[in-house]
Amino acid sequence: MDNTYILKIFRGSPSHQYWEEFELQLAPFANVVSSLMEIQMNPVNREGKRVEPVVWEQGCLEEVCGSCSMLINGKPRQACTALIQRIISETGSSVITLAPFSKFPLVRDLIVDRNIMFDNLKKVHAWIDADGSFDHGPGPKISQQKQEVMYSLSTCMTCGCCVESCPQINSKSKFVGPQIMAQVQLFNDNPTGSMKKADRLRPLMGEGGISDCGNAQNCVKVCPKNIPLTDAIATIGRDVTLQAFKDFFSLPDR
């Protein structure tokens, strides 16, 4: 057929995953999410068989919520901004593969359970220790330059693309992942947050911490928000070493 494309989807449940193809009419500005919506409306595969619609996670559809992460032609990214026409022109192929992330437990089809990323935020004290929701006047002054850096780190939507791309993360490793380093930097940069700096650095000293990073730099290449993840890893690496020295010699915090 003319002007069509094929979504080849790795789907199924944990014990039973298989490839299934759907052929769709190319529409202007179609993206992977709108294509999946089309399948949902009329779930007929390429063999003409009516099948169960593919399931996936979605939310804002404008790349700010982090829901619709998946592997598209093998690359971890957000499905909403994956424009079909652009992918076809870039690859020269009208077949696009979709698969669930491989480093998280599979739920069904394209849905995986990314809970561990949120649990890791708990481990590293990823919040500001404010005195409570009262009117204590304004927060500390922050320079425009510092705000720029903090804002960039704070746009992390916990989508998991960096974790998926990281060669150090696998079923045997405990590495907390690149996004955690960016979050630790974010809170340590904050004037109030820096008072609890050590509480965030110490959990990164042992197994699963900063030394598990293999410096492959995949994370920064796949981050949909262009967060300077490798800079954060370098910063946190330095800070963790410094903290370890301080702890060893029982030096007071400055």
Add this chain to the structure above:
Amino acid sequence: MTKKEKQVIVIGGGLAGLSSAMKLAEQGYKVKIVSVTKVKRSHSVCAQGGINAAVNLMGEDDSPIIHAYDTIKGGDFLANQPAVLEMCLCGPAIINMMDRFGCTFNRTPEGLLDFRRFGGTLYNRTAFCGASTGQQLLYALDEQVRRYEVKGLVEKFENHEFMRLVMDEQGITRGVVIMDLFNLKLEVLKADAVVIATGGPGLIFRKSTNSTFCTGAANGRLYQQGMKYANGEFIQVHPTAIPGSDKLRLMSESARGEGGRLWVYGDSSKSLLNAQGQSIVCGKTGEPWYFLEDLYPAFGNLVPRDIGSREVLRICEMGMGIDGKMQVYLDVSQLSEEKKHKLESILDIYQKFTGEDPRKVPMKIFPAVHYSMGGGWVDWPASDDPDRWTRYRQMTNLPGCFNIGESDYQYHGANRLGANSLLSCIFGGLISGVEIPRYLENLSSSYLDTPSKLFDAALQADIDLKKDILSRRGPENVHALHYELSDWMVNNVTVKRDNKDLERTFHKIKEIKERYQHISLDDRSQFANQTYIFANQFGPMLNLAEVIVKSALLRNEFRGAHFKPEYPERDDENWLKTTIATYDRSTGDPIITYEPVDTRYLKPIKRDYATAKKIKPKLENVPDHVPLPI
């Protein structure tokens, strides 16, 4: 003496739900948060432009009183004024609190908070984080709540959906039934107070600026259980969104706040009437015509959203849309690099989805359904009301069931001003966080004494409903029905409304309701079955759609977002009143009644945006002391 349990259930984990949970946990309450997604992915992340508060850091002599005046006028006098005033008074404290939580607000060279201008005001009172303010505010609250989660005070039920409220024989809230969206298991959670913070019903219109979570199903279910739903007809249509097939992506008002301009090519052979009834020529043929600046010299591109959307539609209906289509230009290409940088995240969105660089070429935009001013009816005694302490703010007519954020109806009247939603969400959440402890202290009974058969019956009702929906074997496709509903809603119940069309739409929804009984699902499995999950939401969505349409049909006037050309004037004599819809269990139809609007501080005046200047408005009867929730 009955044992007291400090237990609260919060449904929804956006800005409203999280601020409520935080405030409650801070006071030692155990909070269970139920959310259809990871709370960090809630629709609040989509709010772009900013949050209003009259902190007055820009040397403009701004004040919360002027903020309240702008909000009341922007809402075309349909908002209950005590709620608006107190929200605006609390604004600066909320901004400071979020600042202390580490929210990454933009800064001035001195390191203070920066503010931009937004629609419906002449003051720079909108604090912002680039152009993803909602995301940054939500993350800051998510972090505070995570802190209480680690302390064991908050337990999250993410990927779970609210199914129904459990009430005892006296109609008092005792818990909820929820469903796990992965394994589809139903379960009961018990508590004497439940907070609904489930956002708006944008998906009734299918394509809107809303996230796909925003079905309105929770409010629809509560309405079916007897919760009053107020001002349903007031649906905000945002003037500037990017047309698309899956979603209409928002192009923030901040683009205009920073100096962006709307234009089409002028046509000097055409003319139209401005708000004063004078005829205005449609620019010079072939040259950009900045129509809002001509029509509203005082506010220009920053008129309130209802007005902006109507004018964009009017221009396009006159055949002046770009490329002859229903679209106009929103132009930021002339702005300085510094201003473009402040808008970076939304300019990126435009570029990612259209392939065109808005830094160089004007963006093509068109209005889209954006926000519901209406929602669950909630009580709101003013600080100086004699019965203030026997009533509970943000509580619905179902005792113990509170409603906050976009899912309630307070604060915005007939039209919401840009950047007031984030404020109302956090404020409503904080208010519920101080009202609920008082409610629980005064409650003489507990869910611990509620017979278990009551919970069993509620659970069974949802087990039966699930079985029913999964076993339907008819010719209808639930997604096709959704498309049909949304086409009718978008065509007839958005910017311009006409009684004949509204009547036809009402009958159409009744027909779809009947056909919905004869759907057949493509997926009948018991695991992460999204077809079933949506089919289960679609029933209550249809009932809310009926409320919206019938409320609009009956209101024969023009007020805020409710524009009915047959009745082109605001009619305070007959329609300065809140619409209340109640579900009729026998027919399934809405019963519409009305209650007066509280206008104690400012009597309705003309809503002028063409000539108005900065003034020091006078509000009457303002109490000397208003205690704030923080």
